[in-house]
Amino acid sequence: METGKIATSKKAEILDKQKRYLFPNHLLYYTEPLPLERGEGLHVWDVDGNKYLDFFGGILTTSVGHNRPEVTQAVREQTEKFIHSSTLYPNEAHVNLAEKMAQLAPGRIQVSYFTTSGTDADETAVMLARQHTGNQEVIALRHGYSGRSAMGMSLTGQSSWRIGGTHILGIKHAINPYCYRCPLKLKYPSCGVACAHDVEDVIKTTTSGRIAAFLAEPIQGVGGFITPPPEYFKIVADIIRHYGGLFVSDEVQTGFGRTGEKWFGIEHWEVEPDIMTMAKGIANGFPLGNTMTRPDIAESTVGAGLTISTFGGNPVACAASLATMEVLEKEADPEHVARVGKALRAGLERLADKHPFIGDVRGMGLMQGLEFVKDRQSREPAPKAASHFMELSRKEGLLVGKGGLYGNVIRISPPLTASADDVEEALELAGKALKGVVVD
Ligand SMILES: Cc1ncc(COP(=O)(O)O)c(C=O)c1O
Structure with missing residues (x-):
């Protein structure tokens, strides 16, 4: 928002203040940054009341879920x-x-x-x-x-x-x-x-x-x-x-x-x-x-x-x-994580079978990554496709992270308390988002 304009909603006000009073080098996810307001378990809500399944956990930090009593x-x-x-x-x-x-x-x-x-x-x-x-x-x-x-x-x-x-x-x-x-x-x-x-x-x-x-x-x-x-x-x-x-x-x-x-x-x-x-x-x-x-x-x-x-x-x-x-x-001890992580990995591999721009699925437990490439032959990194997936998965109500030297790796790392049902839901949302990804 331009300096001097009056913010018309809570979201606009937060984004305005972010721009005015914080260093511009704060790295913010998404084309339109996502101000979060509250969380509970595996879910977070933005200031407009939209609900998201959080499969990044504040950069692998919310290990037992938001607002854990x-x-x-x-x-x-x-x-x-x-x-x-x-x-x-x-x-x-x-x-x-x-x-x-x-x-x-x-x-x-x-x-x-x-x-x-x-x-x-x-x-x-x-x-x-x-x-x-x-x-x-x-x-x-x-x-x-x-x-x-x-x-x-x-x-x-x-x-x-x-x-x-x-x-x-x-x-x-x-x-x-x-x-x-x-x-x-x-x-x-x-x-x-x-x-x-x-x-x-x-x-x-x-x-x-x-x-x-x-x-x-x-x-x-x-x-x-x-x-x-x-x-x-x-x-x-x-x-x-x-x-x-x-x-x-x-x-x-x-x-x-x-x-x-x-x-x-x-x-x-x-x-x-x-x-x-x-x-x-x-x-x-x-x-x-x-x-x-x-x-x-x-x-x-x-x-x-x-x-x-x-x-x-x-x-x-x-x-x-x-x-x-x-x-x-x-x-959510390591055995639980191994069990749920196995289901997550299997689901991601199934998704990779359907989408040739997923060049590699890797990681362990509840730390799983998808490396996006232009095609599997050249393995040329596809950072734009990874960013596109981030936007689309947000629209589906799923939060994931991004990384890699080339910015082309999707990082999936929910709270360790994630259940098999949470994983199932995340895979479904990710599957819907992947269908729309454009690779250029
Ligand atoms: C492996 C590793 N070491 C160190 C750090 C630095 O941690 P912090 O951001 O808490 O300073 C990070 C942060 O992402 C990390 O991933």
């Missing part, structure tokens, strides 16, 4: 008691959540440092790895995403998310295990997972030969749900350790059962990480990040200098997270 209740109780403490004082919700995290985390991962976002969690991981190893350099993956701080953008392997041109030195990017678009133009399994060995090449040729860490997502999220072959991380972990580095598993998207069967994505690949980072689904939408590690690694922070997080371990966010974990354990 147990979470709301826990937040209400904590808010009435005590809203803020800072990390300078222990608080009950903070330590109880740390205990819960230790129960859920794999292997020897036991201790937490809570902050307020995934970016913050990744920053903390790199700081810790540097303190522990005494090394500086970090290896990340192309097509990865790690956040919006200088460090986060430097770790990120997608030019569109690396704003500003100035980046932190000492971070190198290896090729990623992107089988659909193999950077080495090979085919799995005859490739012998050659991409994993690029990590060693990168260390030998672009670093001092001693690294602090390797940081990667078990399934690349923003990159378009890129799922590695099962051997990939095992090979990489051996290389990393040989060159003195710690293995950081970024579980910001893949954590808390999202991938089905396991609580954390890296567990599928049978690698014990040294550090894990998490955020998004940890507290059903409350801002909370966490960096976890083994006690012996955490010990290296002692005497290494001072650090605080003003909002870290916020009692309200921790109470929300504890309630979220309880609901997940009771109602």
